[in-house]
Amino acid sequence: MExxxxxxxxxxxxxxxxxxxxxDPMWLPHPVVGFGRMIRFFEHSWNRGGNRRFKGAxxxxxxxxxxxxxxxxxxxxxFAYSSWLGGIISATAVFFCLAGKTLIDEVxxxxxxxxxxxxxxxxxVSRIVGRDTKELDGQEVRAAALExxxxxxxxxxxxxxxxxxxxxxxxxxxYKMINTLDSMIGYKNERYRLFGFCAAKLDDAAxxxxxxxxxxxxxxxxxxxxxxxxxxRYGREHASPxxxxxxxxxxxxxxxxxxxxxxxxxxxxYKPFIGSNERTFERRDADVAIRINRYAELLMIIIMVAAIYxxxxxxxxx
Numbered sequence: 001m002e003x004x005x006x007x008x009x010x011x012x013x014x015x016x017x018x019x020x021x022x023x024d025p026m027w028l029p030h031p032v033v034g035f036g037r038m039i040r041f042f043e044h045s046w047n048r049g050g051n052r053r054f055k056g057a058x059x060x061x062x063x064x065x066x067x068x069x070x071x072x073x074x075x076x077x078x079f080a081y082s083s084w085l086g087g088i089i090s091a092t093a094v095f096f097c098l099a100g101k102t103l104i105d106e107v108x109x110x111x112x113x114x115x116x117x118x119x120x121x122x123x124x125v126s127r128i129v130g131r132d133t134k135e136l137d138g139q140e141v142r143a144a145a146l147e148x149x150x151x152x153x154x155x156x157x158x159x160x161x162x163x164x165x166x167x168x169x170x171x172x173x174x175y176k177m178i179n180t181l182d183s184m185i186g187y188k189n190e191r192y193r194l195f196g197f198c199a200a201k202l203d204d205a206a207x208x209x210x211x212x213x214x215x216x217x218x219x220x221x222x223x224x225x226x227x228x229x230x231x232x233r234y235g236r237e238h239a240s241p242x243x244x245x246x247x248x249x250x251x252x253x254x255x256x257x258x259x260x261x262x263x264x265x266x267x268x269x270y271k272p273f274i275g276s277n278e279r280t281f282e283r284r285d286a287d288v289a290i291r292i293n294r295y296a297e298l299l300m301i302i303i304m305v306a307a308i309y310x311x312x313x314x315x316x317x318x
Contacts, residue, residue: 007087018094023101090168107286111283150249151247159206159211178203219252224253248275
């Protein structure tokens with residue numbers, strides 16, 4: 001295997017291994033926290049007065065372009081100085097950009113909490129969803145956790161890996177900035193509807209292929225290729241142009257129903273149902289969903305390693 005392939009594959013595997021071992025430890029400074037502070041600065045300074053959509057677009061352009069350019073030149077000079085230094089920085093970036101272990105741990109803790117009490121389940125699921133959880137019943141708490149597990153397999157695992165494959169560390173970090181922008185200002189409420197418009201649309205574009213790829217990987221590892229028809233039928237029913245596809249894949253695998261009305265920041269939002277089997281969720285549903293997540297990520301990594309090896313000599317700067 002040529003050196004260029006090794007400089008991409010080894011940091012990838014090292015970063016994935018670190019994610020599996022450490023997850024997202026609270027004691028370790030995370031670059032997304034820094035992204036959040038930069039976003040808050042622009043939001044507090046510019047999300048006022050007139051021309052909010054334009055100002056939001058300029059803020060997105062500055063932040064996204066800034067992350068890409070800074071990371072591009074850091075990687076360029078790191079590899080020029082030492083392949084080891086470049087590899088260490090790449091592995092660290094992959095580790096920070098993945099959320100596989102953390103997501104699985106959080107969903108497992110929701111189901112653990114529900115075995116104690118509904119209140120504990122509501123509190124635990126509030127850590128991973130953006131909706132109001134105070135009045136959710138047990139079925140809704142479990143559904144929220146499973147929906148989030150499917151959606152964030154795309155946002156937190158497959159999409160970062162996809163952009164790493166295409167554009168290396170700069171692409172991966174830039175995707176994380178886009179995703180963080182959407183999670184902070186991409187809401188369709190009074191405060192963010194105009195200022196966050198560009199952030200939401202850019203996130204939709206960045207996740208268009210990864211979301212569908214995630215659903216395909218989930219169906220592939222389930223061993224039931226016929227579920228693709230289910231995904232194609234229900235994936236487009238979601239209010240988001242992307243989230244419905246991985247959610248539909250999991251709904252098909254579990255033979256269940258997701259969606260329905262949710263409370264977001266005091267506003268009742270009606271989401272179309274994904275699936276038709278309105279059954280009670282059980283602990284085994286979480287176990288199956290977690291297994292599907294792990295296998296889908298593993299299949300993605302195998303595909304990436306093969307693609308990187310075969311495309312040696314045509315790789316972008318990592």
